[in-house]
Structure formats: structure tokens, C-alpha cells
Amino acid sequence: QVQVEESGGGLAQPGGSLRLRCLALGTIFSINRMSWYRQVPGNRRQFVASITRGGDTYYDESIKGRFTIVMYDDTVYLQMNSLEPEDTAMYYCNVDGRTSGGAFDRWGQGTQVTVSP
Numbered sequence: 001q002v003q004v005e006e007s008g009g010g011l012a013q014p015g016g017s018l019r020l021r022c023l024a025l026g027t028i029f030s031i032n033r034m035s036w037y038r039q040v041p042g043n044r045r046q047f048v049a050s051i052t053r054g055g056d057t058y059y060d061e062s063i064k065g066r067f068t069i070v071m072y073d074d075t076v077y078l079q080m081n082s083l084e085p086e087d088t089a090m091y092y093c094n095v096d097g098r099t100s101g102g103a104f105d106r107w108g109q110g111t112q113v114t115v116s117p
Contacts, residue, residue, distance in 0.1 A: 002026035002104050006093045009111030012083050020078040020111060022093030031097035034076035036069065038089035038113075045092065049078060063087070083115045 008020040022034060035050035049059045049069040057069055068079045076093065090110040097104060 002028060002095070002097075002099060002106050004093050004095050004106045004108035006091065006108040006111040008078075009091060009113045011114045011116065013117060014084060014115055016083050016115070017079070017081045018083065018113060020080065020091055020093075020113070022076045022078075022095070022108060024074040024095045024097070024106070027099055028074060029098045029100055031071075031074060031095060033094075033096050034069075034071055035094045036076075036078050037092045037094060038087075039092065039110075040089045048091070051076060080113070083113075085115045087113060088115050089113060 003025045005023045008018060010018060012018050031053055033050055033052050036048040037045045038048050039045040047060055048063060049067055051057050051069045051071045066082045070077050090112050092110045093108040095106050
């Protein structure tokens, strides 16, 4: 059984920084991709950034140049700089990969990011 745990959310001022962490737990054979999404109440979950096992990174235009995604083994970090009030959302981590039992695709419970003076 694979579990995904996010941490690092909190309150930041506009222009400030936060670093989110996502850890994939379990007997994992390999990870293909780790991604971050965000969602505000009443809206759809939106893509933020992702990184593949090979190190390829993808970013949404709204955060490009401000956020950086990096992956080490079964952990992915989202460094968020120059935060804006519009970045306020619940941030979710998604992990897809393989265990000995086959492919998996898991979401974490989310971590809240609030950007406010």
C-alpha cells in the first residue's frame, strides 16, 4: 500500500516563501512522476508543477519563474518564492509509479497555503 504525505504549508506574506514537501511511503519499486496540484473551494483542481523520474520538469504558466520542483528518491519539494495572494489554495501531491503489485496513482490529503498580509 502506497501512501502520500504532504507537509510544509502555512501562512506567508505576499512576496514571501514556503517549501512544500511530499513523501511517498510504501514498498515502491519505481516512481514515474511526482506532481503538485492546487485547489480553491468551488474550483477545479489545477496543475501546478511536475517532475519525472528522468528529471524533466513542467510548470503552469502562472507560477513559472517563482516555483521550483525537485525530486530526491521518493520525496518531492516545491519551493515557492515571491508568493502572491492568488497562490492561496490547498496543495495536493500526486505520485504515480509501480510497486511489485503493479502500477499505482495516489493523492495525498493536501496541505493548506495561505498568502495574506
